[in-house]
Amino acid sequence: MAWLLARRDFWGKSVLDAVVHLPLVLPPVVTGYLLLLTFGRRGAVGQWLAEFGIVFAFRWTGAALACGVMAFPLLVRPIRLSIEAVDQRLEQAAATLGAAPWRVFFSITLPLALPGVVAGMMLGFAKAIGEFGATITFVSNIPGETQTISAAIYTLTQTPDGDAGAMRLVIVSIIISTVALVASEVLARRAGRRLHGL
Amino acid sequence: MIMLRIDIEKQLGGFALRAAFESDARVIGLFGPSGSGKTTLINxxxxxxxxxxxxIAIDDxxxxxxxxxxxxxxxxxRIGYVFQDARxxxxxxxxxxxxxxxxMNRLARDAAEETRIVNLLDIGHLxxxxxxxxxxGERQRIALGRALLSRPRLLLLDEPLGALDEARKAEILPYLVRLRDEAEVPMVYVSHDDEEMRQVATDVALFARGRIAAFGDASILSQAGARQG
Structure with missing residues (x-):
């Protein structure tokens, strides 16, 4: 998808671009509501998928879908930018050496765009972890099924005597986030060194 | 040797390129000032x-x-390309x-050929x-070896010495001459340096403003020199 937006020109590209980025600008609750309308039990897509036994509404699968939709633009954007930054002269050189377009992508473009891919995964992951609005609107807040960490913390703060539990979850999320941040930093630095041929 | 046949037209903005020639030379030199269409042609x-x-045809x-x-x-x-900037x-x-x-070409490993090219270019220690x-100079030799090892049927060289100083040029030139005499792959060699051309090319096309002004063996370079001088 990022490659499509970075390197191709096609009819409707700006529309696709807008749709991909929409969840970034729309209020999360609006995104969640739209998801409910399309993927809900009576939604156009939801009804069709239900025939195959795939149900999103008020299930953990729906929570995953909501997080995915919300995280997608944050994932795509840095990857796209770093693909755009890859020197196309290197891709030409690869083609003269006999590499078909998809092999150029996997052997040259993607490895050279790696820092952006890592950054995108980091941002997407962070968004998915913190996702609150769209999830709660789409699949509600069912413990053990659709509850994200943010939703759980919010519930606990609304409950008397919930402070200790909330605190535990806060610490857990700080740890997860720190580990992810450090890991992505290490990966990006390693990838950056390789880029300069060192 | 192969027969390279070219008869093309290309319009790039205000620049028009028209070129037609046929050659089975070991090294076809494309000679002319920058902006005369040499690089456009090999691209x-x-x-x-x-x-x-x-x-554009190779044999049939x-x-x-x-x-x-x-x-x-x-x-x-299956045409190798050595760029000015190595890449x-x-x-x-x-x-x-x-x-x-x-x-990328899914060729079988050929250790003998690898060793031959590595020795030809003296890059074993790298x-x-x-x-x-x-x-x-090292980068350009490796680019040359990389192109050769993909087993091209024709090798294009776009001012492979252009980005190098005089000392480095003198370092690479003997490898190119060796390549012409030892390797079986024919080359199209682009340059605006007539000394380089004389040493490497066997047939020369003289470019001027998107046209081929003359085509023949390396002796036409001195005519061109006389005309310019």
């Missing part, structure tokens, strides 16, 4: 640019034929760079290195 031979009209194999609607994509042409892959080691063409700290 078309490589398939990185497409002609507006005309034919047409790579471009606008009337027949033929346009073979770059990666299927080594920075995320790969020297050895992986050399091996890239073989992997194989384990990464590309970041190589000198310009």
């Amino acid at each position: 078309m031979i490589a398939g990185l640019l497409n002609p507006d009209r005309g034919v 194999d047409r790579l471009d034929d606008t009337e027949a609607g033929i346009c073979v994509p770059t990666y299927l042409r 080594l892959f920075p995320h790969l080691s020297v050895m992986q760079n050399l091996d890239y063409g073989r992997r 194989l384990a290195r990464r590309t970041g700290k190589l000198s310009g």
